[in-house]
Amino acid sequence: MxxxxxxxxxxxxxxxxxxxxxxxxxxxxxxxxxxxxxxKPGLANIVTLFTLYYFGFSSAVWVSLLRVLAGSLLLGTFLxxxxxxxxxxxxxxxLVLALTRKLPLSLFGLSLLASLxxxxxQFFTAYFLFIPHSGLFHLLPxxxxxxxxxxxxxxxxxxxxxxxxxxxxISLS
Amino acid sequence: xxxxxxxxxRLLVILATFSVLSLYPLLWxxxxxxxxxxxxxxxxxxxxxxxxxxxxLRIDGKIGTSTIEIKDGFARxxxxxxxxxxxxxxxxxxxxxxxxxxxxxxxxxxxxxxxxRFDSINF
Numbered sequence: 001m002x003x004x005x006x007x008x009x010x011x012x013x014x015x016x017x018x019x020x021x022x023x024x025x026x027x028x029x030x031x032x033x034x035x036x037x038x039x040k041p042g043l044a045n046i047v048t049l050f051t052l053y054y055f056g057f058s059s060a061v062w063v064s065l066l067r068v069l070a071g072s073l074l075l076g077t078f079l080x081x082x083x084x085x086x087x088x089x090x091x092x093x094x095l096v097l098a099l100t101r102k103l104p105l106s107l108f109g110l111s112l113l114a115s116l117x118x119x120x121x122q123f124f125t126a127y128f129l130f131i132p133h134s135g136l137f138h139l140l141p142x143x144x145x146x147x148x149x150x151x152x153x154x155x156x157x158x159x160x161x162x163x164x165x166x167x168x169x170i171s172l173s
Numbered sequence: 174x175x176x177x178x179x180x181x182x183r184l185l186v187i188l189a190t191f192s193v194l195s196l197y198p199l200l201w202x203x204x205x206x207x208x209x210x211x212x213x214x215x216x217x218x219x220x221x222x223x224x225x226x227x228x229x230l231r232i233d234g235k236i237g238t239s240t241i242e243i244k245d246g247f248a249r250x251x252x253x254x255x256x257x258x259x260x261x262x263x264x265x266x267x268x269x270x271x272x273x274x275x276x277x278x279x280x281x282x283x284x285x286x287x288x289x290r291f292d293s294i295n296f
Binding site: 103104105106108109112113116137138140141144145147148151152156159 | 175176177178179180181182185186189190193196197200201
């Protein structure tokens, strides 16, 4: 009880490593031009999926939310609309992953679900907090098509990476 | 092409694709042609005009006279004293809910009706 310093254990370090990987992808992706706000590949979420697969749900929550927080600080969007869209998307996809991770879905299926949930979460946050106009719904089909395509792309990448990791095992402890 | 590892994956891909595609007719379809144009100048009571009668309306706004043409269920600005002429370049309006606002002249043209929102309109 006298020990007042926080000890970092292997678990903490693992989360930090995974989060920094996710942040790197997130920041690089932010430099890509996007035709519509909210439309981007979302490759950083692959890291969340791998964390879920190897280390369980609570680690995935840490990696995902820390990535949103630290990523927004790096990009200068902290507490801006973009931050809240990102946060609500992340929360929504975590919620869906929590509900569906026991289903017989591979990372590919989970990636698709997470991508769709992310976009829906973002969209309804944008609708209720920022632009409460019914015209926004005209954008929804395009946004969901983008989410579908990018979810399939991320899922394919996740699947291929997992296959590589299984044939050439690396230390993940 | 790779489209899933398990049966559940594949069912999900089919279901998701179907749902996303069904959003298009759901959210983009069903736009009804409007029946009336509402024209509002500044904060005045809007005046209504049927889209069925072919007519040219001269509306006195803040800086001059805007001309609105109504023809065969369509409405548009054809003349405006504003500098940018955004209202004219917007082109024809047809569907209920569409709006053109000429901000410099404070003239707003919006289309309503066609979705039985009103039982009757009195003039």
